[in-house]
Amino acid sequence: MLKVVVVGHTNTGKTSLLRTLSRDEAFGQVSDEPATTRQVEGIQLLLSNGEPVMLLLDTPGLEDPDGVLDALDRLAGPERFDAPERVRRFLDGPEAATYYEQEAKVLRQMLDSDAAIYVIDCREPVLGKYREELTILTYCAIPVLPVLNFVANPASREPEWREQLARLNLHAVVAFDTVVFDEAGERRLYEKLRTLLDAYDQPLQRLIEDRRQQGEWLRRAAAEYLAELLIDTAGCLRVIPGDLEAAKLREMILRNQDAVRQREQRSVDALLRLFRFSSSHYDHAHLPLVNGAWGMDLFNPDALKHYGMRMGGGAAAGAAAGAAVDAATLGVTLGLGTLTGTAVGAVLGTSLPLHRRIWGRLHGFSEWRVSDDTLRLLIVRQMALIRALLRRGHAAQGALASAGSPESRWARGPLPRPMREARLKPKWSRLNPELFDPTRSDRQLAVQRLTEELLAELSDQEAN
Amino acid sequence: MTPVRQRLVAEAVRLEEDRLGRILDDPAADARARDAGGDFEQRLVRRAGEMALGRRFAGTLERLNQIRFWLLLGAVVLAFLAGMGAAAAVFGQDATVNIGWALSALLGLQLLMLLLWVVFTLYRPKGGGGVLGRAALAAVHGLGRRLSRRPESAVALSASVGLLRRGGLGRWVASALTHGLWAMFCLGALLGAVFALSVRQYEFVWGTTLLTEGSFVALVALLGAPAQSLGWPMPDAEIVRASRIGLEGGVGRELWSGLLLSSLLFYGLLPRAVLTLVSLLLVRRAAGRLRLDTSLPGYARLSDRLGAHARSIGVLDPRPPETSGLEPASRTRPAPVHGRVLLIGLELERGSNDWPPRLAGVDWITLGRADDRSQRRDVLSALRARDAAPGVVLVLCSLARTPDRGAERFFATVREQTRGPVWALLDEGGTLAARGIERAGRLRQWELAGARAGLEYVLEIDLDDPRHPGTRELVELVGQGVAEE
Numbered sequence: 001m002l003k004v005v006v007v008g009h010t011n012t013g014k015t016s017l018l019r020t021l022s023r024d025e026a027f028g029q030v031s032d033e034p035a036t037t038r039q040v041e042g043i044q045l046l047l048s049n050g051e052p053v054m055l056l057l058d059t060p061g062l063e064d065p066d067g068v069l070d071a072l073d074r075l076a077g078p079e080r081f082d083a084p085e086r087v088r089r090f091l092d093g094p095e096a097a098t099y100y101e102q103e104a105k106v107l108r109q110m111l112d113s114d115a116a117i118y119v120i121d122c123r124e125p126v127l128g129k130y131r132e133e134l135t136i137l138t139y140c141a142i143p144v145l146p147v148l149n150f151v152a153n154p155a156s157r158e159p160e161w162r163e164q165l166a167r168l169n170l171h172a173v174v175a176f177d178t179v180v181f182d183e184a185g186e187r188r189l190y191e192k193l194r195t196l197l198d199a200y201d202q203p204l205q206r207l208i209e210d211r212r213q214q215g216e217w218l219r220r221a222a223a224e225y226l227a228e229l230l231i232d233t234a235g236c237l238r239v240i241p242g243d244l245e246a247a248k249l250r251e252m253i254l255r256n257q258d259a260v261r262q263r264e265q266r267s268v269d270a271l272l273r274l275f276r277f278s279s280s281h282y283d284h285a286h287l288p289l290v291n292g293a294w295g296m297d298l299f300n301p302d303a304l305k306h307y308g309m310r311m312g313g314g315a316a317a318g319a320a321a322g323a324a325v326d327a328a329t330l331g332v333t334l335g336l337g338t339l340t341g342t343a344v345g346a347v348l349g350t351s352l353p354l355h356r357r358i359w360g361r362l363h364g365f366s367e368w369r370v371s372d373d374t375l376r377l378l379i380v381r382q383m384a385l386i387r388a389l390l391r392r393g394h395a396a397q398g399a400l401a402s403a404g405s406p407e408s409r410w411a412r413g414p415l416p417r418p419m420r421e422a423r424l425k426p427k428w429s430r431l432n433p434e435l436f437d438p439t440r441s442d443r444q445l446a447v448q449r450l451t452e453e454l455l456a457e458l459s460d461q462e463a464n
Numbered sequence: 465m466t467p468v469r470q471r472l473v474a475e476a477v478r479l480e481e482d483r484l485g486r487i488l489d490d491p492a493a494d495a496r497a498r499d500a501g502g503d504f505e506q507r508l509v510r511r512a513g514e515m516a517l518g519r520r521f522a523g524t525l526e527r528l529n530q531i532r533f534w535l536l537l538g539a540v541v542l543a544f545l546a547g548m549g550a551a552a553a554v555f556g557q558d559a560t561v562n563i564g565w566a567l568s569a570l571l572g573l574q575l576l577m578l579l580l581w582v583v584f585t586l587y588r589p590k591g592g593g594g595v596l597g598r599a600a601l602a603a604v605h606g607l608g609r610r611l612s613r614r615p616e617s618a619v620a621l622s623a624s625v626g627l628l629r630r631g632g633l634g635r636w637v638a639s640a641l642t643h644g645l646w647a648m649f650c651l652g653a654l655l656g657a658v659f660a661l662s663v664r665q666y667e668f669v670w671g672t673t674l675l676t677e678g679s680f681v682a683l684v685a686l687l688g689a690p691a692q693s694l695g696w697p698m699p700d701a702e703i704v705r706a707s708r709i710g711l712e713g714g715v716g717r718e719l720w721s722g723l724l725l726s727s728l729l730f731y732g733l734l735p736r737a738v739l740t741l742v743s744l745l746l747v748r749r750a751a752g753r754l755r756l757d758t759s760l761p762g763y764a765r766l767s768d769r770l771g772a773h774a775r776s777i778g779v780l781d782p783r784p785p786e787t788s789g790l791e792p793a794s795r796t797r798p799a800p801v802h803g804r805v806l807l808i809g810l811e812l813e814r815g816s817n818d819w820p821p822r823l824a825g826v827d828w829i830t831l832g833r834a835d836d837r838s839q840r841r842d843v844l845s846a847l848r849a850r851d852a853a854p855g856v857v858l859v860l861c862s863l864a865r866t867p868d869r870g871a872e873r874f875f876a877t878v879r880e881q882t883r884g885p886v887w888a889l890l891d892e893g894g895t896l897a898a899r900g901i902e903r904a905g906r907l908r909q910w911e912l913a914g915a916r917a918g919l920e921y922v923l924e925i926d927l928d929d930p931r932h933p934g935t936r937e938l939v940e941l942v943g944q945g946v947a948e949e
Contacts, residue, residue: 011866022774032901034866034909040781048771050501057780063868066837102869105781123899127811128836129870155898217504217767224761228485266485274765430485438483439622447761 001044002054002200004193005109008119009133010034010061013149016178017119018043018058021186025276028058035061040105047210053203057109060102065132068103071095072139083139087111110140115197117189119178122148123155126164134168143196144170147189151175172196183215183390219458220451221274222386227418227450228430229267229382231443233260234375234415234422235429238368256368257299259431264298264378268385275389298374369423372415379410386458409457416453418446465513468627468751469525474512475623476521476616478762483619487765490515494769505756507770508763521623524616528624535604536641543645547652555660563670563707564680566724567687570653571732574646578735581642585635597638600645601628630757633750640743643736650732657728661721668720671709680704684723691726698723798885798921801942803855808843808878809833810861810871813892821860821927825939828858834874847881854884856942861888863906863924864895867913875917885920888913889938891927 006014015028015037022043029036038060044052062068068090075086075093087107090096096104110116116137120130137144146165151158158175165173174192176185187208194204238256240249410416426432428443437443465473481488493514497507512518554566605621628634660666670680681701688698699707703716756763805828809819812833820830831847834840847857857878861871879886890910896903907924914922926932930939 009866010868024774024776027774027776032905034868038783039779041779042777044775044777046772046774048767049503049507050498050772052775055777061868064870064873066840066870067873069837101784108781124864125813128839129811129868132837153899155895214767214771217764217771220759221764221767224764228761270486270765274768276768439479439619441626444482444761448759451759451761 001052002115002197002203003057003113004054004115004117005057005059005106005113006117006119007059007106007110007133007137008061009121009130010063011036012061012119012121013178014061014119015058017117017147017149017176018056020178021045021056021189023276035063035102037061038102040109045207047206048214053207054200057113059106059109062103062106062133062136064100064103065129065136068100068107068136069132071100072136084111084141087136087139107136107140110137110142113142114200115143115145115193116140117193118144118146120146120148120161121150122158122161122175123150123153125157126160131164131168134165134170138168143172145189145192145196146170146173147178148173148175149178152177183211186211218274219390220455222271222389223451223454223458224447225267225270225274226379226382226386226454227447229263230375230378230416230419230450231422231428231447232263232430233370233378234419235426236260236370236431237426237429237435240368253368260370260374261298263431264382267382271382271385271389298377375415375419376410379415383454383457390458416450418450418453421446465522466751468633468754469522470509470513471754471756472525472620472623472627473518473521474509474756475627476525476620477512477515477518478760479619479623479626480517480521482762487769488515488517493518497770498772501772504767504770505758508756508758508766511766511770520616521620524614524620528617528620531607532604535607536600539600539603539641539645540648543648544652547649547654548656549652550649551653551656551660555657555664555666559665560667560669563668563720563724564672567727570657570724570728574649574732574736577642577646581639585639597640597642597645600641601634601638627754631750631754633747633754636743636746636750640740640747643740643743647733647736647740650728650736654725654728654733657725661725666717666721668717669707669709670704677705677708687727687731688723690730691722696722696726698726797937798887798941800940800944801855801885802944803853803884804829804850805942806831806847806850806854806857806882806884808847808857808859809835810859810874811835811865812860812862813864813895823927823935823939824930825943828942840874844877844881847878854882856884857882857886858942859886859888859919860927861890861910862892862895863890863903863910864892864899866906867910872913872917875914875919879918887921887923888919890922890924893924893926894928 006017008014011032011034015030019025019027019030022045024043027043028041037058040060041058043056043058045054045056046052071093072086072090075081075089081089088111090100091104091108091111096107118134118137124130134144134146146161148156148158148161150156162173165171172192172195174185174189176182176189190204190208190211194201194208197204236256236259238252240252414420422428425443425446426435427437427440428446430436477488490511493511496514497511500507500510502510513522550570554569555561605625628637672680681704684699684704685701692698697719699716699719703719706715707720758764805826807820807828807830809821809830809832812819812835814821819833820828829850832839832843834843859875859878861867865871875886875888888910890907893903896906911922923934923938925934925938927935929935
C-alpha cells in the first residue's frame with residue numbers, strides 16, 4: 001500500500017493535516033507547544049467502502065536540521081557515500097539514538113516510505129533551518145511534496161515560499177489549509193501526489209473519486225436540509241379568528257413567528273452537525289453566525305436590507321395571488337381578509353378542506369402565512385451559510401457575513417416552483433403538526449426537486 | 465431476508481426518520497454498516513437492518529406478508545371458483561350449447577383483457593401491469609392497512625408502495641397477479657367444463673345473423689389449430705356447417721367438446737400460465753436489480769456517517785522516555801551590566817533593513833544574525849574572537865518562532881563559547897499576537913528552552929516600543945554597558 005510520511009518543522013500542523021485528511025478529529029495530539037507529537041503514528045485512508053488506499057504517517061517535528069546536517073556531512077567522509085547511504089549510516093550511528101532521536105525517527109520513516117509531505121507554516125519567513133530540513137529530506141531520495149499551511153492567513157508569505165521551493169527544485173507545491181476543510185484543496189493535494197507517484201496512480205485516482213463523491217453527498221445533504229426547511233416554512237399555515245383583539249393577535253403572530261424561527265435554527269443546527277462544525281477543530285470565524293445562530297432575526301425588516309433585499313421586493317409574485325404584504329405584520333402575510341374573491345380559490349384551492357374554508361370565511365377567520373419576502377430571506381441567508389460551510393478556508397471569507405448575495409436569483413425573481421406549490425399544501429409542512437403527512441409522495445417529490453434546484457444554484461456559484 | 469425485504473426496511477426507516485424530522489442515532493448500526501463495506505446503497509441497507517427500528521419494521525413486514533399471503537390465497541380460490549362458475553353457467557341445465565356463446569363467455573372476456581394488458585404494457589410502461597393485478601394489489605394494500613392497525617404498518621406499507629414504483633417491480637408484480645388470477649380462472653373453467661362434459665350430454669350448435677358461414681369455419685379452424693397440430697381430431701368444415709342451428713343436431717359431439725376444451729387450454733390456461741411465469745421471472749430480475757433511490761430526501765445526510773474515512777493503525781515508533789522536567793529560568797533580575805554588550809539575532813522576523821536594531825540608551829556590538837548554518841558558524845567565531853569576557857551576550861529571538869531543539873542547541877553553544885552571562889531577549893510579540901497565538905504559553909516555552917541551555921536570563925522586550933516594561937528593564941540593565949573598551 002502507498003505509504004506517505006508527513007514531515008515538517010515542529011508546530012507547523014502535521015497532525016492537523018492528518019486529522020483533516022482522515023476526517024478523524026481524535027487522531028494524535030494537537031497543541032501550540034513544540035514537539036507535541038513525539039512518536040510515529042499511522043493512519044490508513046479508506047475509501048467509503050472501507051478499502052484502505054494510503055497509509056499516512058505522523059512524525060515528530062524536525063527541530064535541529066543544523067545538527068543533523070553537520071552529522072551527515074561528517075559521514076560523507078573519504079568513502080563518498082551517496083546521500084541515502086549517508087542517512088542510513090547516520091541512523092545506525094550512536095547520535096541517532098540519543099541526541100537526534102526525534103530526527104532519526106523521521107528519517108527512518110522517510111527511507112521506508114514512497115513519498116513525503118512536507119508541511120510548511122507559510123506565515124514563517126523562509127528561514128535557513130527550513131532550507132536545511134528540505135536538503136536533508138531530499139537526501140532520502142523519495143518525492144517530497146511541500147504543503148503550504150495557513151495560506152489563508154493575512155501574514156502568509158506564499159509567493160516567497162514558492163520561489164524558495166522552486167530554487168530547491170521542488171516545483172510541485174500545494175496550498176492547503178489544514179485547520180479548515182476545503183474539498184478543492186484536498187483534491188489538489190492528491191492530484192499532486194498522483195503526479196509524483198506514478199506507481200500509485202490507480203489507488204490515488206480512486207481516492208480522489210471517492211472523496212469527490214463524498215463531497216457531492218455532503219452538498220446534496222445540505223441542499224436537502226434547506227429544501228425541507230423551505231417547504232416546511234412555505235407551507236406553514238395558521239388559522240386566526242378575525243375578531244381577535246389586537247394584543248391577542250400580536251401575541252399569536254409572535255408565537256407563530258417563534259415556531260418558524262425555531263424551525264430555521266433546527267436547520268442551522270443540522271447543517272453545522274452535517275459539516276462537523278460542533279468541534280473546536282474548525283474556525284468559526286469564517287461563518288456568518290454568532291454562536292451558532294443568526295445574529296439578525298428572521299422577521300426583522302432590517303435583515304432583509306442586510307441581505308440587499310427590499311421589503312415587498314417580491315410582493316409582485318405574492319400580489320398575483322392577491323396577498324398584500326404589510327410592513328406592520330412584520331414579514332408575515334395575513335391572508336383571506338385581504339383576499340379578493342377570485343384569489344381565494346387560487347390561494348386556498350387545496351389548503352384546507354372545503355367545509356373548513358367556507359366555515360372559516362363565514363366566521364371571519366384569516367390565515368397566517370410566512371411572507372414571500374421572509375422566504376426569500378431564508379433562502380438567501382441559508383444558501384450563504386451553506387456556501388460558507390463548503391468553502392471554508394478560501395481567502396475572501398470576511399465578506400460572506402454581510403454578503404448581499406445579489407447574485408441569488410431568488411432575492412428578486414419568483415420563488416422556486418416547489419415552494420410555490422408548498423404554499424398551497426399545508427399537509428407538506430412540519431410546522432402544521434396536525435396536518436403534516438410525511439408519507440405523501442408529492443411532498444417527497446417536491447423536496448427532491450427543490451433539492452436539485454438548490455444544488456444547481458450551489459454548483460453554479462461554485463463555478464463562478 | 466431477501467434483498468427486496470431489506471430495502472423495504474431501509475425505506476421504512478427513512479420514512480420514519482423523515483416523519484420524526486431527524487436522523488435516529490444508532491452508532492452501533494452505523495459502525496456495522498461501515499465495517500460491512502460495499503457501496504453507499506448497500507451500507508444504507510445494512511444500517512437500517514441493524515437498527516432496532518429496522519428490526520421492528522422487519523417484523524412488521526413479516527406480519528404484513530402473512531396477511532398478504534392469505535389474501536392472495538383467497539383471491540386465487542375466488543378466481544378458481546369464478547372459472548368454475550363461468551363453466552357452470554355455460555353448461556347449464558339446457559342440453560343444447562351455443563358454441564359461439566360458450567367460447568365468448570369462457571375465453572372472450574379474458575382475451576380482451578389480455579389485449580388490454582398488452583396495450584398497457586407497451587404504451588404505458590409506468591402504469592402497466594394489468595387492471596386486475598393493479599386492483600388486486602390495491603385491495604391487498606388496503607386490506608393490509610385495515611387488518612394491521614399498528615402505526616408501523618402504515619409506514620411499512622407506504623415504503624412498499626414507494627419501492628414498487630422503482631425498476632418496473634410493481635408492474636411485473638401486478639402482471640404476475642393479473643395472469644396468475646386469469647390462469648386460475650381458466651383452470652377453474654376448464655375443470656368445470658371437463659366435469660360438465662363428462663357427466664352430461666350436450667348438443668353443440670351455432671348460429672349467426674350477420675356473419676357468413678365461412679367466417680365461423682375459419683374461426684373454428686383457428687381455435688382448433690394448436691390441438692390439430694398435436695394430432696387431436698377437430699371439427700372440419702363439413703361438421704361445422706352441419707352443426708348450424710336448425711339442422712339436425714348431435715353432429716360431432718366429441719369433436720366440438722374437444723375444440724372447446726382445447727381452445728380453453730391453448731388460448732386460456734397456457735398463455736396465462738406462461739405469462740405468469742415470465743412475469744414472475746421479470747419480478748425476480750427487477751427484484752435482483754432493485755436499488756434504493758439514494759437521491760430521496762433523508763439518505764444523503766447519512767453518507768458521512770456511513771462512509772469510512774480512515775482507520776488508525778496506532779503508534780509505529782513509540783515516544784522516548786520523558787526527560788526530567790526543568791523549571792523555567794529564574795526570573796530574578798540580574799545586576800546591571802558594565803562591560804561590553806554583544807548582540808546576536810536568531811531567526812528574526814525583521815528584514816535586513818531593520819538590522820542591526822537600535823535602542824535608545826543602549827550601545828551594543830552586533831555579532832550578526834544566526835539564521836542558517838554558515839551564519840551561525842560566523843557568529844560563533846566572531847564571539848570566540850572577542851576572547852575577553854563580555855559584560856553580557858544578548859541573543860535576540862522572535863516570539864513568532866516556536867523554540868525548537870535547534871535554538872536550544874544554539875543557546876547552549878553560545879553559553880559554552882563565552883565566559884560572560886548569556887541572556888535571551890524575546891522580541892516581536894506583535895507578530896505572535898497577529899497570528900492569534902497565546903503569548904503566555906509561548907513565553908514559557910522559550911523560558912524552558914533558555915533554562916535547559918543554561919542561560920542566565922530570559923526577558924520579553926519590544927524593540928519597537930521604548931515604553932514596553934521589558935524594553936525599559938533592558939535599558940536599565942545594559943544602558944551602562946559600553947560598545948568598545
